[in-house]
Amino acid sequence: xxxxxxxxxxxxxxxxxxxxxxxxxxxxxxxxxxxxxxxxxxxxxxxxxxxxxxxxxxxxxxxxxxxxxxxxxxxxxxxxxxxxxxxxxxxxxxxxxxxxxxxxxxxxxxxxxxxxxxxxxxxxxxxxxxxxxxxxxxxxxxxxxxxxxxxxxxxxxxxxxxxxxxxxxxxxxxxxxxxxxxxxxxxxxxxxxxxxxxxxxxxxxxxxxxxxxxxxxxxx
Amino acid sequence: xxxxxxxxxxxxxxxxxxxxxxxxxxxxxxxxxxxxxxxxxxxxxxxxxxxxxxxxxxxxxxxxxxxxxxxxxxxxxxxxxxxxxxxxxxxxxxxxxxxxxxxxxxxxxxxxxxxxxxxxxxxxxxxxxxxxxxxxxxxxxxxxxxxxxxxxxxxxxxxxxxxxxxxxxxxxxxxxxxxxxxxxxxxxxxxxxxxxxxxxxxxxxxxxxxxxxxxxxxxxxxxxxxxxxxxxxxxxxxxxxxxxxxxxxxxxxxxxxxxxxxxxxxxxxxxxxxxxxxxxxxxxxxxxxxxxxxxxxxxxxxxxxxxxxxxxxxxxxxxxxxxxxxxxxxxxxxxxxxxxxxxxxxxxxxxxxxxxxxxxxxxxxxxxxxxxxxxxxxxxxxxxxxxxxxxxxxxxxxxxxxxxxxxxxxxxxxxxxxxxxxxxxxxxxxxxxxxxxxxxxxxxxxxxxxxxxxxxxxxxxxxxxxxxxxxxxxxxxxxxxxxxxxxxxxxxxxxxxxxxxxxxxxxxxxxxxxxxxxxxxxxxxxxxxxxxxxxxxxxxxxxxxxxxxxxxxxxxxxxxxxxxxxxxxxxxxxxxxxxxxxxxxxxxxxxxxxxxxxxxxxxxxxxxxxxxxxxxxxxxxxxxxxxxxxxxxxxxxxxxxxxxxxxxxxxxxxxxxxxxxxxxxx
Numbered sequence: 001x002x003x004x005x006x007x008x009x010x011x012x013x014x015x016x017x018x019x020x021x022x023x024x025x026x027x028x029x030x031x032x033x034x035x036x037x038x039x040x041x042x043x044x045x046x047x048x049x050x051x052x053x054x055x056x057x058x059x060x061x062x063x064x065x066x067x068x069x070x071x072x073x074x075x076x077x078x079x080x081x082x083x084x085x086x087x088x089x090x091x092x093x094x095x096x097x098x099x100x101x102x103x104x105x106x107x108x109x110x111x112x113x114x115x116x117x118x119x120x121x122x123x124x125x126x127x128x129x130x131x132x133x134x135x136x137x138x139x140x141x142x143x144x145x146x147x148x149x150x151x152x153x154x155x156x157x158x159x160x161x162x163x164x165x166x167x168x169x170x171x172x173x174x175x176x177x178x179x180x181x182x183x184x185x186x187x188x189x190x191x192x193x194x195x196x197x198x199x200x201x202x203x204x205x206x207x208x209x210x211x212x213x214x215x216x217x218x219x220x
Numbered sequence: 221x222x223x224x225x226x227x228x229x230x231x232x233x234x235x236x237x238x239x240x241x242x243x244x245x246x247x248x249x250x251x252x253x254x255x256x257x258x259x260x261x262x263x264x265x266x267x268x269x270x271x272x273x274x275x276x277x278x279x280x281x282x283x284x285x286x287x288x289x290x291x292x293x294x295x296x297x298x299x300x301x302x303x304x305x306x307x308x309x310x311x312x313x314x315x316x317x318x319x320x321x322x323x324x325x326x327x328x329x330x331x332x333x334x335x336x337x338x339x340x341x342x343x344x345x346x347x348x349x350x351x352x353x354x355x356x357x358x359x360x361x362x363x364x365x366x367x368x369x370x371x372x373x374x375x376x377x378x379x380x381x382x383x384x385x386x387x388x389x390x391x392x393x394x395x396x397x398x399x400x401x402x403x404x405x406x407x408x409x410x411x412x413x414x415x416x417x418x419x420x421x422x423x424x425x426x427x428x429x430x431x432x433x434x435x436x437x438x439x440x441x442x443x444x445x446x447x448x449x450x451x452x453x454x455x456x457x458x459x460x461x462x463x464x465x466x467x468x469x470x471x472x473x474x475x476x477x478x479x480x481x482x483x484x485x486x487x488x489x490x491x492x493x494x495x496x497x498x499x500x501x502x503x504x505x506x507x508x509x510x511x512x513x514x515x516x517x518x519x520x521x522x523x524x525x526x527x528x529x530x531x532x533x534x535x536x537x538x539x540x541x542x543x544x545x546x547x548x549x550x551x552x553x554x555x556x557x558x559x560x561x562x563x564x565x566x567x568x569x570x571x572x573x574x575x576x577x578x579x580x581x582x583x584x585x586x587x588x589x590x591x592x593x594x595x596x597x598x599x600x601x602x603x604x605x606x607x608x609x610x611x612x613x614x615x616x617x618x619x620x621x622x623x624x625x626x627x628x629x630x631x632x633x634x635x636x637x638x639x640x641x642x643x644x645x646x647x648x649x650x651x652x653x654x655x656x657x658x659x660x661x662x663x664x665x666x667x668x669x670x671x672x673x674x675x676x677x678x679x680x681x682x683x684x685x686x687x688x689x690x691x692x693x694x695x696x697x698x699x700x701x702x703x704x705x706x707x708x709x710x711x712x713x714x715x716x717x718x719x720x721x722x723x724x725x726x727x728x729x730x731x732x733x734x735x736x737x738x739x740x741x742x743x744x745x746x747x748x749x750x751x752x753x754x755x756x757x758x759x760x761x762x763x764x765x766x767x768x769x770x771x772x773x774x775x776x777x778x779x780x781x782x783x784x785x786x787x788x789x790x791x792x793x794x795x796x797x798x799x800x801x802x803x804x805x806x807x808x809x810x811x812x813x814x815x816x817x818x819x820x821x822x823x824x825x826x827x828x829x830x831x832x833x834x835x836x837x838x839x840x841x842x843x844x845x846x847x848x849x850x851x852x853x854x855x856x857x858x859x860x861x862x863x864x865x866x867x868x869x870x871x872x873x874x875x876x877x878x879x880x881x882x883x884x885x886x
Contacts, residue, residue, distance in 0.1 A: 138875070141872045
């Protein structure tokens with residue numbers, strides 16, 4: 001495997017982490033969804049590059065799924081939901097940008113620190129991919145923890161899935177059927193969450209989770 | 221042979237299904253108990269054959285895929301097959317009659333054969349998975365039988381306690397097998413026995429096996445569930461649980477300690493000896509304090525488990541000291557007591573069930589005078605009481621005598637622990653035997669002698685033929701086991717050879733069916749001669765009285781023993797009979813306390829005596845654990861009511877913490 005192939009794979013994975021970090025400080029829902037689309041686009045490119053490197057034509061299908069599904073359909077649908085719920089002008093107050101970004105950077109450092117020594121024997125491309133994928137997953141979790149709006153939690157959840165895909169495609173011999181079933185389960189989760197969003201909205205006139213907590217009488 | 225056992229077990233499970241389908245039909249009882257009886261008799265035959273034949277193994281593609289299940293019928297399994305199925309056969313015969321009075325047959329009939337199947341499966345399983353599966357099957361089926369009469373909240377509490385302890389016991393055995401399998405992870409008994417773990421691993425595995433088997437057998441301080449759960453079940457199931465299931469627990473201990481494990485450190489033998497001695501004495505002390513006939517019997521089971529564990533501890537001690545003869549003697553004594561206790565404890569529980577059927581109560585203070593109404597039952601219970609009190613020429617004497625022989629065999633063991641423990645255990649065993657005799661004098665005397673204390677006892681009617689036949693069979697076996705012990709000791713020789721590689725000298729060649737376990741210079745016992753002497757002396761006395769006594773009939777007022785009031789209340793009660801022993805022993809050990817309230821002069825109110833008993837083991841051993849778990853659950857309960865974001869944060873922080881540990885570890 002040439003140095004160039006490795007550099008490009010590394011760059012794409014790094015871009016994915018960068019997009020994740022970008023997500024952390026978006027306080028408008030529409031831009032957040034745009035970044036999610038960008039995130040999935042980068043993932044798709046990364047997977048396609050892996051397909052080229054590993055001479056694995058089935059990974060092209062994965063890349064196509066990522067492109068069509070995660071980069072086009074889901075952001076489009078989310079945008080529709082946001083517009084229909086009337087949230088597109090809303091500004092979400094989350095934890096301050098500075099501390100969040102610092103935490104995100106800390107997570108990237110932590111995942112590199114953990115993963116690089118553990119995978120010392122592995123193929124260098126897979127090694128970088130797994131380390132960066134872990135940071136994408138952790139940042140996705142951080143988004144879910146810090147956000148209060150249900151839609152942005154969905155976005156965080158989807159970015160976690162992107163991270164998992166990155167790790168899975170970096171490792172050789174990932175069967176296509178697993179990838180398809182993962183994509184399918186994400187779709188199902190997305191549909192369920194979308195329906196839930198509308199039901200919650202119907203009931204409480206908001207998708208702010210804080211209001212739901214108040215409704216349960218357990219705001220702390 | 222193994223195929224035959226497995227087919228029989230499958231037959232038992234199928235009988236359970238049939239019992240579930242036909243439990244409401246009139247013939248459901250006949251189908252279930254009849255089939256169980258037939259299969260048990262068949263399995264007794266298999267067990268006898270297994271003692272003589274070489275071990276048979278079988279591997280079936282059951283349970284875990286690719287690993288399968290292994291079964292093995294060797295001499296040890298054969299002996300316990302006999303114990304299990306002899307008990308099961310008599311209990312099934314008894315059930316044919318006893319089940320007629322069952323108010324909720326749909327809660328008994330489906331589980332009874334499954335319980336039997338579980339008991340048999342434990343004995344023949346030859347890998348950890350099959351063993352634990354059978355162990356849990358046995359526990360769950362017997363739990364269902366314990367709560368058969370679930371309208372009584374005490375039964376539900378007993379069932380819950382039993383389930384908790386059964387879980388702990390299963391967990392301990394699981395961990396023991398995990399240690400034995402080692403890092404290679406081969407869970408077949410053959411591989412475990414071949415690896416012969418030693419040192420720290422062996423010590424820990426033996427301790428876990430002691431906990432797991434001891435909790436199931438009723439070793440103090442793990443006995444708390446036993447006197448609650450055993451009496452709660454229907455009487456023939458109580459007989460099975462007390463007579464058979466505790467023996468299967470002992471099988472588990474013997475299998476792990478003697479077959480799978482190599483030599484263990486000597487101090488563990490001291491531990492087993494200490495627990496055995498404490499269990500024997502405390503168990504019988506508890507039994508003496510009881511008024512409920514079945515609870516008394518259940519506590520007496522605890523005592524006998526203690527005696528068996530003294531024997532097993534001795535065998536461990538001799539093995540640690542490389543003395544195969546002594547180890548064989550001690551193990552034979554323990555296994556013989558297992559067999560004997562199965563016989564007389566089943567008999568006594570069946571007798572208690574007969575009393576309950578005839579009178580509707582198990583409270584001894586409501587009984588009395590039953591010897592006139594239940595002639596056969598009282599004879600059978602009398603034999604059982606004499607056997608469990610270790611009176612010659614019955615079988616209980618032989619095994620306790622052998623245990624004493626094992627204690628007296630080597631007073632010169634070099635380790636200091638044995639120098640202290642062996643004399644102490646001898647004294648404890650003697651004390652337990654004496655107290656057991658007192659306990660069963662009380663059980664028989666209060667229940668069957670004197671005058672009836674209630675109308676139900678006065679109008680009791682003898683039980684039916686099935687129940688009498690079951691008790692009669694056990695009486696005959698108790699007597700035969702006592703007068704021909706050599707047969708049993710010789711039958712145990714292949715077992716000892718399997719697990720210890722040595723055997724006792726052959727007994728059947730000796731004249732007059734006497735037994736000489738170690739050497740004629742040391743000791744010998746001849747049950748047949750004693751039996752003949754007792755029989756001849758009795759018949760001579762009877763003949764002499766009939767020949768020489770006056771035949772004139774003379775009517776006179778009965779001597780009133782100084783109690784001119786003929787009311788039955790003036791008789792000894794269960795509690796008043798036990799009072800001297802309670803004052804001597806139970807004051808400090810069980811916190812027994814009496815308060816006498818005398819009315820002031822001139823007041824005609826009756827004087828009152830109030831007795832309180834505490835169970836220090838429950839108060840200091842179990843109650844703190846229960847309270848601790850309760851408090852912890854109360855604290856953790858708050859976690860049930862967090863917001864979604866808090867749950868996510870918890871997950872996130874846990875993940876980060878684990879990753880940090882991983883990062884800092886390197």
